[in-house]
Structures are given as structure tokens and as C-alpha cells.
Amino acid sequence: MRPGGVEFEDFVRARGSALLRYGYVLTGNAEDAADLVQEALFKVSDTWSRVRNKDSPEAYVRTTMARQHISWWRRRRKEHVTDEVPEEIHHDSHTFGELWRELATLPRRQRAVLVLRYYEDLPDDEIAAILGISRGTVRSQAFRALATLRIRPAVLERGQV
Amino acid sequence: MRPDDEMGARSEQELTGALRRAAERAPEQDLLAGIGERRRRRARRRTQLLAAAAVVVVVGTGTVATKGIFVSGGGEGNGTAARATAEKDRGAVAEPTVTVTRRLGEGHETAEPTITTTVTAMPRRPAGTPVGRLWPEALFQMPAKNADGWRYRPVTGINATQVLLSAESSFEKSGKIEIFDTRTGKSRVVTDVPAPKDLKKYFPQSATTDGTNVAWYAIGLDENGAGVVEIYWVPLSGGEARRIYRGDAAIDAIGLVGDQVVWSVQQGGVSRMPLAGGAVEKLTDEKLHLIHWPWASDADDGPDGMDANQSKIVNLEDGTETEIVVKPGMKGLRCGPTWCSGRQDGNGFVQRPDGSGFRTGTGFGFGGGLSPYPILDRFLEGMDSVFDLNTRKQASITRTGNWIGVGTSSEASTIVYWGVTKGQKPAKYWVLNLAAVPPEQ
Structure with a gap:
């Protein structure tokens, strides 16, 4: 079938x-x-x-x-x-630089938030809807993840023009 | 110590770049077979029928989606449908999506095909002058399908008026090579793309043209499962494609020069052989990679090489070498004879090989094209923009749908294209042929 x-x-x-x-x-x-x-x-x-x-x-x-x-x-x-x-x-035998390696150290939800924001390019309210969490949680998870990766956010919240 | 530690934080753009490039490495899988297997397993569990004899395991019946072809890549990848929906709701500007193609893996022995990657950039307001106003002679429309109803993937501009195309007989499977001419508004067939019956998992890869001939290489597996590489060529005037090479070279770039075809291999090294056939001649044992004849680079664009900097440009014709000025913190520096682009402290930049002309800019160094080298040694493609490094002008592209494609030639393609109408399968493409931009306009 x-x-x-x-x-x-x-x-x-x-x-x-x-x-x-x-x-x-x-x-x-x-x-x-x-x-x-x-x-x-x-x-x-x-x-x-x-x-x-x-x-x-x-x-x-x-x-x-x-x-x-x-x-x-x-x-x-x-x-x-x-x-x-x-x-x-x-099997993964190669890596894509330091950032990719460091992504693996993030908790799963933090990583998902980053992927939805920076790979899928979604605004925070949609990320919140997708993951079933509040927008505030999206923001705090992203903030923590970016801090871990030493990434300087341009704006604290995305999706608002 | 990482340069970033000294220089401060990374940028969000760098994160986008890392994710994007990592995504290029996602391997192909036979998903349908996997789903079917899951279904069988669950059914077994539910009904407690564990008799192995009753289970028919069908492996490999599904077709692996999106096997790449030399033609793969230019196309209609869709970043996320979610985004398209969201945009509709928000009334937002379409966000950049670029589809690129890269070869997977070190060797060809597993016959890993080129893969197509859809790349989504960070939202950005289109900057620069609308491309139709800046370079009106380089922008045109053409049909998205050939006479057989096969979908076109642009390969590269042959000159200011002609575009080399691959027509796909089935999904991402090259069937014919054609040329579209903007003067006549018509296409003509150059050749049928051969598919040898004795090879499995056969995929034509990157093509190249010198304005007289077109050549491409293809990979497949023989009956023993060993990797096989072939090279074909045909005059652009038309005819039957001729195979001149069958062997095991792990080709990463191919070019044409006069009556020779020239190529480099993934582990580095450049060879050539006559179009008429004959012996393969090694041009150099040095670990060089062809940019476009006669230029070669010592930078490896394989999975491990993306952060490494190129250190020199070699002219294979006369043997001269030009050292490149690399400053601390630079990453992914790639130079043609005139221009370089790379990343530093999370920003993209351009410079000349001697370090002059340095400037940073959004979009530099993060381009989505197949080749990381500047197009025609002059342009950089950066999502919804194209930068003219000679004139410092920037052309902006306002797309209609949610994707933009780039041409798929071995050397940096002169073609950027997108749908005239929304959706994945428009009837017509808008095509920007950078080969049609006048010298210093």
C-alpha cells in the first residue's frame, strides 16, 4: 500500500x-x-x-x-x-566551523528557537505558536542561546518593524 | 585563540551563515522507503503479527527526492511555506531565499550527487537601485519550460544575449541542453544529455562553456558499485554529445580552453585532455582548484574548507602566482584575479588581492551562489542584491515569489533568476544575465 x-x-x-x-x-x-x-x-x-x-x-x-x-x-x-x-x-565526519560545533552544546529548545529564527527566518510570535510557548519564552530562550554562542543580537525581538 | 574572542561578539548574520552552510551537508535519504518501513513496523506492533515471513520488506522503491544534476540547484527551492503564509498575513516584503548547489563529501566513490540547498537570508529591505533601472539591458523574461514541457534550469550566460540552459525531463534530471537567445526570444536544442545504461545512480554535474563548446562531467556507479566519472562535450552549434573521459577523477571544477577540457579534483590538482580524446595531462601536482581558466586557487571549498582563507591565485597559463593579503580574523576569503570577498568579525567584506579597496557591506561574503568566487571577477551576488565591485553600484531585486535561483555552471554563473509570477512553477522567468552588463556602467 x-x-x-x-x-x-x-x-x-x-x-x-x-x-x-x-x-x-x-x-x-x-x-x-x-x-x-x-x-x-x-x-x-x-x-x-x-x-x-x-x-x-x-x-x-x-x-x-x-x-x-x-x-x-x-x-x-x-x-x-x-x-x-x-x-x-x-556519519558526520566533518564540521562546519566553530559556530556549528557550539550549536550542539545548546539545550534542544534553545537550538530550535535559533533555527526557527535564523534558518527559517520566522518572527518570534510565529516561533511561539509553532513551539507552543509564549513569546516571552522565545525571547528569553533566544537571548540565552545567543549569549552562549557569543552572538550580538541586533535587536532583542524580531518580527516587529 | 579564536579571533572573535579578541574582536568581540559574532553577528546574527554569522549564525545564519553557519546554519545555512551546515544545511548544505544534509544527506539525501530515501524517505518514502523509510516511511513505508515505519508503517510496516507500526502495523506489526498493532496487530501483534510478528511472523517475519509475513512481512514484505521493500527497500528502495521510493525515489530519493532532489537528486542533483549539473542543473540541480538553480531552482525553485522554497525556504519555508510557513513564511510565505506568514508574509501574506503580515503583508510583509518577501524575504530572501536563494537556492544553491554544492557537492557533498570528499570523494565521488559513493556517487554522492550534487545537492540543492534552499537558503533563507535574514530579512532585509531591498537596498540599491532596482535592477531593471540599473542594468535594463541585462534583465529579460524567458519561458520556464522547453518545447517538451520540460522545466529549464539556467546554467550561465554564454554572452550578452545567450543563456545556456538545462531542460529537465523529470524532476532535477537533465534531459537536454539548450540555448535561449534574447535577440530572437527563442530557444534551440544543443544536444540530448546521455544517460549511460551501464551506470546506476547517474547524475550529470556542473557544466562549463567557453562560448564555442559546452562540457560537463557526470558521476555514477558501475555494476560493482564503484564510482565512475565521465566527461562530455559538444559544440554549442549543436550535435551529439561526445564522451571523452571515463575514470575515477573526483572532479570539483571543470573548464574549457581552446581544444582542451581542463578540470581540478577535490583533493587538489589540475589536469587537462584534448577534446578530440587522448591522454590526460597533469598540469600541476600542487593542491590547486580551478576558479576559471587560467586562474586557480589554493583554497578548498569542501566541507572543511569554508572558513579557511585562500592564500594565492595561480595563473596556470604562465605559472605566475599572486599572494593574497590576509589579515587577522578573516575567514572564507576567496579571490579571483581582481576581487576578493570574505568574512571578518561577522561582517562580509571585499578587497583586492593586495588588500587595497577594503570595505565591508551587508551581503558581502554571505552570497548564496554555487561558486564562492566573484562572478566575472566583478560581481557579487548577495541574496536580493547584486554588487558591482568595479563601479560600487548595487542592484536590488524585488522578487515576485519567495525564491530566487542562481545558475549552476562550474565557474561562478552570470545568471540570477526568479519567477515572473508567484509560486514554484511560473510559466516565465525573470533572468538577470550579468554577462550583459556593459563594462563600466
């Missing part, structure tokens, strides 16, 4: 790489990125007929990924250990 049907498959083919890249910056490694994307897509495939009618199925998938990465990850990791190892695991 084809999960989600042909249209879903087309969506995965067309947007899979972009989602993997998003998963990669969220998780910091290739294996977890693939896991996160597949899990989110798996969930979405069940309800594809409803998801596809949304304004943006991709935004829905990305939101699912961000939330899952933060709240669900511990459990998933445990499960993963017992699963069979997928073929051709891509």
Missing part, C-alpha cells in the same frame, strides 16, 4: 530534501535528521487528505518536526536503538 497515495509521494519527492536540511539544522546530525523527517512524514501520511487542504502542508510538517524534536525526542531515541540500523548511515 502506498502511504498517503501518489500526491503524498510527490510531496515527499519534491520537498524531502528541503525537509532533511531543516531536520539537519534542528538535530545537528544526519541520522537524527532522517529519523525526524520520516517520523513527521509518517504521521502526516496518515492524515494526508486533511493536511493537503491546509494552506501549506509543508509548514504543517515543519511544525510537527520542531515540536517532535523538542518533546518527543527522548522516547524516540530509545525506540531507535532497538530498531534495525538503516542502510548507508551518513
Whole structure:
């Protein structure tokens, strides 16, 4: 059986790489990125007929990924250990400079806030909606994360012109 | 000690750059197969049917999305659909998204294809003069599909009026090479792109043109799973593509010069061979990488090299070397014979190889193009802007949709393009061909 049907498959083919890249910056490694994307897509495939009618199925998938990465990850990791190892695991043997390495030291939620702000380029109120936290929390998480990374914020709050 | 510790904090732009570049390394995965496997696993659990014999494991039935082609990359990546929706709600200006392509990995032996990366820049008001006013002769519209209904990906400008194109027979799979001419407003086919039957996971990679011929290289796996690299060329006047090389060179850049094709490899080193076929001749054992003939760089643009600075420019024709002035704290410095760009203290900057002409600017050093070297040794592409380093003018691009693409040639492409209408699949492209900008305009 084809999960989600042909249209879903087309969506995965067309947007899979972009989602993997998003998963990669969220998780910091290739294996977890693939896991996160597949899990989110798996969930979405069940309800594809409803998801596809949304304004943006991709935004829905990305939101699912961000939330899952933060709240669900511990459990998933445990499960993963017992699963069979997928073929051709891509291990990280390279790094992308100091900043990328230091990102790995951040708590998961702080990292997610930074990714949504600086990779996804979203304003704080949308980040708050995606992660299900208050805008104040977004701001404080971002502030702490930026301080850890010694990044000088240009403005303290984004999304307000 | 890190220079940043001395110089103070990093900028947000640097964080965006780090995330963006890291994203380029996300490997391809067969997601559909993975999802299918998950489904089977859950179903098994639910029904407690653990009999292995009853489980049909299908691996590799899905198609991996977005395998890159020499043509991959220029295109219609979509940063985030969420953003597009948000913009609609807020009535905000479309934010910059650029799609770039990079080769993955050190060797080609795993036949890792070029990957396409969508890059989202920080929001920025378009600065500079609208491109249509600054360089009207360089801006035009062209169809987004060929006569077969295949989608075009621009490769680079051949000259002021002609654009080299790849037409994709299926998603990101190059089928034909064509040329669009702004004088006639029409395209013509140069050649069909061959796909050898004896190779698997076959992906044409970067192409190059010298105005007379076009050449490209392709990677694939033979029946034993070993990596194979091929080089093809064909005159721009048209004909059948000729394969002149099949071997194991891990090519990272390719160029044409007269009756020779020249290339460099990922581990460094430049070789050439006649278009008529024949022996491969090593031009240098030094770890150099081709910028565009005759110029080569000692900087490695592989995953580990992005922060490293180039230290010299080598003219492969006459062997002369030019040392580059590198100051403390500089990162990612890349120079053509005339101009350099790089990052320092979280800001982008430009300078000449001798260190003169230094200035910082938003957008410098963070460009999204395939090649980090200045385009035509003169322009820098910076998201929704193009900088003319000679005249210090800045052209701004006001996009219609939420993406902007860059050409996919081996040397820095002269093409920047975006949709005439919104959406991922416009019927027409706006195309900026920097090869059409007059010398000192």
C-alpha cells in the first residue's frame, strides 16, 4: 500500500530534501535528521487528505518536526536503538566551523528557537505558536542561546518593524 | 585563540551563515522507503503479527527526492511555506531565499550527487537601485519550460544575449541542453544529455562553456558499485554529445580552453585532455582548484574548507602566482584575479588581492551562489542584491515569489533568476544575465 497515495509521494519527492536540511539544522546530525523527517512524514501520511487542504502542508510538517524534536525526542531515541540500523548511515565526519560545533552544546529548545529564527527566518510570535510557548519564552530562550554562542543580537525581538 | 574572542561578539548574520552552510551537508535519504518501513513496523506492533515471513520488506522503491544534476540547484527551492503564509498575513516584503548547489563529501566513490540547498537570508529591505533601472539591458523574461514541457534550469550566460540552459525531463534530471537567445526570444536544442545504461545512480554535474563548446562531467556507479566519472562535450552549434573521459577523477571544477577540457579534483590538482580524446595531462601536482581558466586557487571549498582563507591565485597559463593579503580574523576569503570577498568579525567584506579597496557591506561574503568566487571577477551576488565591485553600484531585486535561483555552471554563473509570477512553477522567468552588463556602467 502506498502511504498517503501518489500526491503524498510527490510531496515527499519534491520537498524531502528541503525537509532533511531543516531536520539537519534542528538535530545537528544526519541520522537524527532522517529519523525526524520520516517520523513527521509518517504521521502526516496518515492524515494526508486533511493536511493537503491546509494552506501549506509543508509548514504543517515543519511544525510537527520542531515540536517532535523538542518533546518527543527522548522516547524516540530509545525506540531507535532497538530498531534495525538503516542502510548507508551518513556519519558526520566533518564540521562546519566553530559556530556549528557550539550549536550542539545548546539545550534542544534553545537550538530550535535559533533555527526557527535564523534558518527559517520566522518572527518570534510565529516561533511561539509553532513551539507552543509564549513569546516571552522565545525571547528569553533566544537571548540565552545567543549569549552562549557569543552572538550580538541586533535587536532583542524580531518580527516587529 | 579564536579571533572573535579578541574582536568581540559574532553577528546574527554569522549564525545564519553557519546554519545555512551546515544545511548544505544534509544527506539525501530515501524517505518514502523509510516511511513505508515505519508503517510496516507500526502495523506489526498493532496487530501483534510478528511472523517475519509475513512481512514484505521493500527497500528502495521510493525515489530519493532532489537528486542533483549539473542543473540541480538553480531552482525553485522554497525556504519555508510557513513564511510565505506568514508574509501574506503580515503583508510583509518577501524575504530572501536563494537556492544553491554544492557537492557533498570528499570523494565521488559513493556517487554522492550534487545537492540543492534552499537558503533563507535574514530579512532585509531591498537596498540599491532596482535592477531593471540599473542594468535594463541585462534583465529579460524567458519561458520556464522547453518545447517538451520540460522545466529549464539556467546554467550561465554564454554572452550578452545567450543563456545556456538545462531542460529537465523529470524532476532535477537533465534531459537536454539548450540555448535561449534574447535577440530572437527563442530557444534551440544543443544536444540530448546521455544517460549511460551501464551506470546506476547517474547524475550529470556542473557544466562549463567557453562560448564555442559546452562540457560537463557526470558521476555514477558501475555494476560493482564503484564510482565512475565521465566527461562530455559538444559544440554549442549543436550535435551529439561526445564522451571523452571515463575514470575515477573526483572532479570539483571543470573548464574549457581552446581544444582542451581542463578540470581540478577535490583533493587538489589540475589536469587537462584534448577534446578530440587522448591522454590526460597533469598540469600541476600542487593542491590547486580551478576558479576559471587560467586562474586557480589554493583554497578548498569542501566541507572543511569554508572558513579557511585562500592564500594565492595561480595563473596556470604562465605559472605566475599572486599572494593574497590576509589579515587577522578573516575567514572564507576567496579571490579571483581582481576581487576578493570574505568574512571578518561577522561582517562580509571585499578587497583586492593586495588588500587595497577594503570595505565591508551587508551581503558581502554571505552570497548564496554555487561558486564562492566573484562572478566575472566583478560581481557579487548577495541574496536580493547584486554588487558591482568595479563601479560600487548595487542592484536590488524585488522578487515576485519567495525564491530566487542562481545558475549552476562550474565557474561562478552570470545568471540570477526568479519567477515572473508567484509560486514554484511560473510559466516565465525573470533572468538577470550579468554577462550583459556593459563594462563600466
